[in-house]
Amino acid sequence: MAEQNSDQKNPTAWNRSFEILANELLPVLHHWSRVPQKIISFTPTQSPSFFGLRPSSSSHAVSDLPSLTWGKDADFILDFGIHMVGYLKFRLSSVGAHMDAPCRLRLTFGESPFDVTMGMEGVKTWISTSWLPDEIVNIDECPQVVALPRRYSFRYLRVQVIDTSPKYKVSFSEISCECVSAIAQDHALEMVDFGNQLLQDIDHVSISTLRDCMQTVFEDGPRRDRRLWIGDLRLQALANYSTLRDFNLVKRCIFQFAAVVREDGSLPACIFEKPSLSPSTDYIVDYDALFSAIVYDYVSASGDVEAGHALWPTVLQCVKRSLSSLNPKTHVFETERSQGFKFIDWASDLDKNAAPHGLLVYCLKRINSLAQILGKEAPYFGVVDKMTAAATVFLRDGVFISGPESQISYGSAAWLVLSEVFAPAIARGALIKTLNHPLAMKPLTPYLWHHVCDALVQVGCYDECLDIIKSYWGGMVEAGADTFWECFDAEDAKASPYGDVRNNSFCHAWSCTPTYFLRGKLLQSVNGKVTGKVTMGELDNRWVERSLAQLS
Amino acid sequence: MAEQNSDQKNPTAWNRSFEILANELLPVLHHWSRVPQKIISFTPTQSPSFFGLRPSSSSHAVSDLPSLTWGKDADFILDFGIHMVGYLKFRLSSVGAHMDAPCRLRLTFGESPFDVTMGMEGVKTWISTSWLPDEIVNIDECPQVVALPRRYSFRYLRVQVIDTSPKYKVSFSEISCECVSAIAQDHALEMVDFGNQLLQDIDHVSISTLRDCMQTVFEDGPRRDRRLWIGDLRLQALANYSTLRDFNLVKRCIFQFAAVVREDGSLPACIFEKPSLSPSTDYIVDYDALFSAIVYDYVSASGDVEAGHALWPTVLQCVKRSLSSLNPKTHVFETERSQGFKFIDWASDLDKNAAPHGLLVYCLKRINSLAQILGKEAPYFGVVDKMTAAATVFLRDGVFISGPESQISYGSAAWLVLSEVFAPAIARGALIKTLNHPLAMKPLTPYLWHHVCDALVQVGCYDECLDIIKSYWGGMVEAGADTFWECFDAEDAKASPYGDVRNNSFCHAWSCTPTYFLRGKLLQSVNGKVTGKVTMGELDNRWVERSLAQLS
Structure with a gap:
């Protein structure tokens, strides 16, 4: 449901005792951790497929991630194997002579294959484009555990390395989603x-x-x-x-x-x-x-x-x-x-x-x-x-x-x-x-x-x-x-x-x-x-x- | 100075006692706060001007900021009146029926008028584009003090509201730069x-x-x-x-x-x-x-x-x-x-x-x-x-x-x-x-x-x-x-x-x-x-x- 016709002229007649009761029922949210299962890619397919995309595993296992390095324009998708709601964190390390410039990443949190393949440019929508599930992140120092403060809803994580520098690439390890639910x-x-x-x-x-x-x-x-x-x-x-x-x-x-x-x-x-x-x-x-x-x-x-x-x-x-x-x-x-x-x-x-x-x-x-x-x-x-x-x-x-x-x-x-x-x-x-x-x-x-x-x-x-x-x-x-x-x-x-x-x-x-x-x-x-x-x-x-x- | 020819084959002969001495001389950094002085704009000018741009004050004083509201595609420049190195923070508030979607901002930290007028697209450079002084920030809840964790070097702050929603706009207040130096x-x-x-x-x-x-x-x-x-x-x-x-x-x-x-x-x-x-x-x-x-x-x-x-x-x-x-x-x-x-x-x-x-x-x-x-x-x-x-x-x-x-x-x-x-x-x-x-x-x-x-x-x-x-x-x-x-x-x-x-x-x-x-x-x-x-x-x-x- 998105925005509806408004009816603003009708003031609220607060029932504060109900609010207190509701507040007392605030659930303690439960947390658990999930890690990516596969490095995957989606390729267009003529076979019957709702999204017209065929997912396939990378030749690299997800356990290879800490040893893989990524430079400018690198682009890969991680599949956590299940839809999650939670907080992403990962350790980013620099590999090479030295991290002599920041690292700029685009992270896109995909609920669907389209989210992680279409890009987020040129979206024409009558609701807010601020809902789009991508983040640009700049990291000045490595190694560092990058913990994003916002909550995301996703199964796929697309990682795009916008830039490192000619002197270093980055590697990702300890990637996890701290899942959350009542x-x-x-x-x-x-x-x-x-x-x-x-x-x-x-x-x-x-x-x-x-x-x-x-x-x-x-x-x-x-x-x-x-x-x-x-x-x-x-x-x-x-x-x-x-x-x-x-x-x-x-x-x-x-x-x-x-x-x-x-x-x-x-x-x-x-x-x-x-x-x-x-x-x-x-x-x-x-x-x-x-x-x-x-x-x-x-x-x-x-x-x-x-x-x-x-x-x-x-x-x-x-x-x-x-x-x-x-x-x-x-x-x-x-x-x-x-x-x-x-x-x-x-x-x-x-x-x-x-x-x-x-x-x-x-x-x-x-x-x-x-x-x-x-x-x-x-x-x-x-x-x-x-x-x-x-x-x-x-x-x-x-x-x-x-x-x-x-x-x-x-x-x-x-x-x-x-x-x-x-x-x-x-x-x-x-x-x-x-x-x-x-x-x-x-x-x-x-x-x-x-x-x-x-x-x-x-x-x-x-x-x-x-x-x-x-x-x-x-x-x-x-x-x-x-x-x-x-x-x-x-x-x-x-x-x-x-x-x-x-x-x-x-x-x-x-x-x-x-x-x-x-x-x-x-x-x-x-x-x-x-x-x-x-x-x-x-x-x-x-x-x-x-x-x-x-x-x- | 940017990247030079490397000379990697010459290993370091650590002098750890010098390192300890250097560590002991780590300065306590001093902090002080600066606030924006003017809302300004730069307009192209034919008059003699190095950057070809004429700065002029907005009709709004910077003290009006808390009462000004900005929606999708709003774009303004704040002039702090002096070059600073430090940490930006501001209070973001939503104004309108309700903040029913995140707010997405682009913040560009300008040392020069070009930084806050040229945009940061299509930069062709042989050093890292990760140095470019812009950030995309997504805020889920208002009012909130948004404190950016990175250090910036700037006099001008360009604020672009990428999107709010049809239901709300945002206002900025308590904007400051926590300046830092030895x-x-x-x-x-x-x-x-x-x-x-x-x-x-x-x-x-x-x-x-x-x-x-x-x-x-x-x-x-x-x-x-x-x-x-x-x-x-x-x-x-x-x-x-x-x-x-x-x-x-x-x-x-x-x-x-x-x-x-x-x-x-x-x-x-x-x-x-x-x-x-x-x-x-x-x-x-x-x-x-x-x-x-x-x-x-x-x-x-x-x-x-x-x-x-x-x-x-x-x-x-x-x-x-x-x-x-x-x-x-x-x-x-x-x-x-x-x-x-x-x-x-x-x-x-x-x-x-x-x-x-x-x-x-x-x-x-x-x-x-x-x-x-x-x-x-x-x-x-x-x-x-x-x-x-x-x-x-x-x-x-x-x-x-x-x-x-x-x-x-x-x-x-x-x-x-x-x-x-x-x-x-x-x-x-x-x-x-x-x-x-x-x-x-x-x-x-x-x-x-x-x-x-x-x-x-x-x-x-x-x-x-x-x-x-x-x-x-x-x-x-x-x-x-x-x-x-x-x-x-x-x-x-x-x-x-x-x-x-x-x-x-x-x-x-x-x-x-x-x-x-x-x-x-x-x-x-x-x-x-x-x-x-x-x-x-x-x-x-x-x-x-x-x-x-x-x-x-």
């Missing part, structure tokens, strides 16, 4: 045998994505934007309950949002932790409403009823902006009635009447369910009934439609199904018909693909859900993903919502949910078997081994 | 009134150059090469005796060289302090010999006879390589007879027979004089006599000649005069005739201009010496120099021995000697009057005031 290497989770390598990999890549985004908050992406968004948080929390089960980090993030509630009761779309907790000016109507679902999911998963009570007033308020979009006579969501950006998906011409209608019902039902858990009266039975009846306007000829043009889209279908406003058989039929409709607008983001999958599971279409998981998320795995991406277009490796693929995030929270399905409602249909416990460190090491085995 | 701000020296602003400025710029080069050693230039060379040290020591009188730093440097004497008794042309004291592989025959003059000058100026005794064996050895170039029959220096680069000046086609002959006699005489001070027998009376007699081959038709082509050059003339091998009247006449000769090869470097001046003073041509000081060093002052440059061609501001002016050093030790002449043998002829004491801090502050007054 989840330690000895953190154990259930090992599930899916009896299928692709599903095994999809499950693993989901968990890696989740882990690398789990820092002092659930970040949307550790490369970009490195912060907490409501939409991402909801999906991360779901994946987390199925795997790593870190309830405190979810609780912290929930209370961070509740701490920065605005005077009208709405919640900002994202928050900043630094320099101190503060709300973004970004506001998204559907994210606001979904806060209620996050709280419901959290209380259900954790049993933390006390938190539910504390958050109840915030939950009640967060759907107000959505409710203000309802036509008071028809009880149909009419997007023009309320201010504020509605997201649903990045597709810019997606009609946003039907999907927000479904999404709001979905949220109101979660609030009603939360009320039951908390022993309160369910506040939204009446409006849910009216919106359920009203939802028939979105169903015509057995497909879901939205807006004045009767647009057919996966987005509308997913949320109307998830809202359970239609009888299961009708919903299932309309969903399948919509998904098969030749004009139906498809999702652009994994975020909406998640909701399509969730809707399919909701109506028992497990095979159809699995097909999407295998083709969409499996497509990323087959393209070489260690972590799931912010966006994926199987037909266009350079697709980007930002104008340039070099500003994409390749480890992005909102694509981490296949494990939620595979370990959840799909477990039986895929014959998944829990075989015991495994630590993150063991999972990581197996992944590194597999990565290297795949390398020619 | 010479403190309260270090006092004699104030001399020259009754002439140009001479006053030349004297001041000499001292500033010297001070900025005085770090843990006498550096050749604080931007480049940042290290100790014999040739530079000799001139710095002379200027130092006339001004700042830091004998310990000279002694330290002398013993550093003596510590790394080679097995054949010769001395490397330069040394490195980091990671530990070590000789460069660079070797220069004339630098080697001049070590004797440095020791003689030091013992004479300081009265440290004990050091003279300790260094005596090293002094005796350092002329051996030069002596091996003497024709055993004629006692004429024949450059081809000995291995090793002879420098004298950067002019590549300078014939190097006559000048090294004079230089060697000059050195042998210094050794004989040192012997007298130390109560030893003068070792080189015999060879001096023979070389004096032999020197007549270098005088023909009243001018000095050198080599098979009978080349006439300032270099040959300067060193033959300084050697005092001819009677004063003959030497004076030949020098003036050489300098007036239309074909005489002129110096390229301030280093050789120093020796021409020294020769003129030697034969009593004070006015001619003063003319050179006023036109050559005065030319730099009039071009806007705060410190004297590595090289200066009044006709070509972009002249460089390295192929690109952006790799030139604009604070360079070997050009710091006008103060040695002005406060020494020229003092009377320019009517200079010692008016009391002044501290370096007072001198600096006056200079800043004058710099700013000159700004439009």
Whole structure:
């Protein structure tokens, strides 16, 4: 998620006791070290390859590095074998008569093969080019341990020696990444045998994505934007309950949002932790409403009823902006009635009447369910009934439609199904018909693909859900993903919502949910078997081994 | 001085007790803070101007800086009003909705207007481009005090905001340079009134150059090469005796060289302090010999006879390589007879027979004089006599000649005069005739201009010496120099021995000697009057005031 329409005129009504609670839940970050596994190069290939690049090992083993010397214009790529979030350091030594001039290096931290092969010049993007993952470093004295102060998100490290001098070259040794996450290497989770390598990999890549985004908050992406968004948080929390089960980090993030509630009761779309907790000016109507679902999911998963009570007033308020979009006579969501950006998906011409209608019902039902858990009266039975009846306007000829043009889209279908406003058989039929409709607008983001999958599971279409998981998320795995991406277009490796693929995030929270399905409602249909416990460190090491085995 | 021919086959014969002595003389560096004085810009001008650029003040005072905000592609120059060597820090703040992306800055540290106006792209140079004075800095969080770890040498700071984001801009405050030198701000020296602003400025710029080069050693230039060379040290020591009188730093440097004497008794042309004291592989025959003059000058100026005794064996050895170039029959220096680069000046086609002959006699005489001070027998009376007699081959038709082509050059003339091998009247006449000769090869470097001046003073041509000081060093002052440059061609501001002016050093030790002449043998002829004491801090502050007054 990048910049959204702002809604700056709504001041924050700080809830400082929630902020204190959130601060007390600040996780101790865990650190571990990883070293490069191979010196590699990528060469263009005509063979089927998503990136059009074939990785191959250098004739030099990575253990040769301390004895290899590099001068002006040297350029090589190190493969750490796994996606990491952390801090790079290395020992730089001069080799030759003397280090009689500084050494200037360009270091590029690659999440994808493009990052370390395209260069970082001439990037045309409407978001900041400051996100680009390269650094120029000048070193005056060797030998020296060069420890870069910034945190990076990468698997590949491209090293370019811009210059040394005619009198010396440099060698690199003791290269390591001090990895960091709220989840330690000895953190154990259930090992599930899916009896299928692709599903095994999809499950693993989901968990890696989740882990690398789990820092002092659930970040949307550790490369970009490195912060907490409501939409991402909801999906991360779901994946987390199925795997790593870190309830405190979810609780912290929930209370961070509740701490920065605005005077009208709405919640900002994202928050900043630094320099101190503060709300973004970004506001998204559907994210606001979904806060209620996050709280419901959290209380259900954790049993933390006390938190539910504390958050109840915030939950009640967060759907107000959505409710203000309802036509008071028809009880149909009419997007023009309320201010504020509605997201649903990045597709810019997606009609946003039907999907927000479904999404709001979905949220109101979660609030009603939360009320039951908390022993309160369910506040939204009446409006849910009216919106359920009203939802028939979105169903015509057995497909879901939205807006004045009767647009057919996966987005509308997913949320109307998830809202359970239609009888299961009708919903299932309309969903399948919509998904098969030749004009139906498809999702652009994994975020909406998640909701399509969730809707399919909701109506028992497990095979159809699995097909999407295998083709969409499996497509990323087959393209070489260690972590799931912010966006994926199987037909266009350079697709980007930002104008340039070099500003994409390749480890992005909102694509981490296949494990939620595979370990959840799909477990039986895929014959998944829990075989015991495994630590993150063991999972990581197996992944590194597999990565290297795949390398020619 | 940059890379020279190497002479790597001559191993070091460490004198560890000298190294210990040198280490004990490591100066405590003094620190003080300077802040920017103006926001300025340079615009091309047709008016007479060495750089072809007219500096002008921004409509914003530097005190406005904290309230000014800068976004993508912003570009401004800060003028600190004086050349400094030190560490930059500043507070960077974000202004706007939120700092939702890193900030990427390019900082360029300018010694000259070209540094902050030409950009640093496409530099073609045969020395390392790693010397270029720009840094790319990425900042993730604001507000933050950004303290750059490297030491820079600059008066101007160009700040380019490569990117922020559409959501925020940045502001700069608390910008300062933590200046550093072996010479403190309260270090006092004699104030001399020259009754002439140009001479006053030349004297001041000499001292500033010297001070900025005085770090843990006498550096050749604080931007480049940042290290100790014999040739530079000799001139710095002379200027130092006339001004700042830091004998310990000279002694330290002398013993550093003596510590790394080679097995054949010769001395490397330069040394490195980091990671530990070590000789460069660079070797220069004339630098080697001049070590004797440095020791003689030091013992004479300081009265440290004990050091003279300790260094005596090293002094005796350092002329051996030069002596091996003497024709055993004629006692004429024949450059081809000995291995090793002879420098004298950067002019590549300078014939190097006559000048090294004079230089060697000059050195042998210094050794004989040192012997007298130390109560030893003068070792080189015999060879001096023979070389004096032999020197007549270098005088023909009243001018000095050198080599098979009978080349006439300032270099040959300067060193033959300084050697005092001819009677004063003959030497004076030949020098003036050489300098007036239309074909005489002129110096390229301030280093050789120093020796021409020294020769003129030697034969009593004070006015001619003063003319050179006023036109050559005065030319730099009039071009806007705060410190004297590595090289200066009044006709070509972009002249460089390295192929690109952006790799030139604009604070360079070997050009710091006008103060040695002005406060020494020229003092009377320019009517200079010692008016009391002044501290370096007072001198600096006056200079800043004058710099700013000159700004439009």
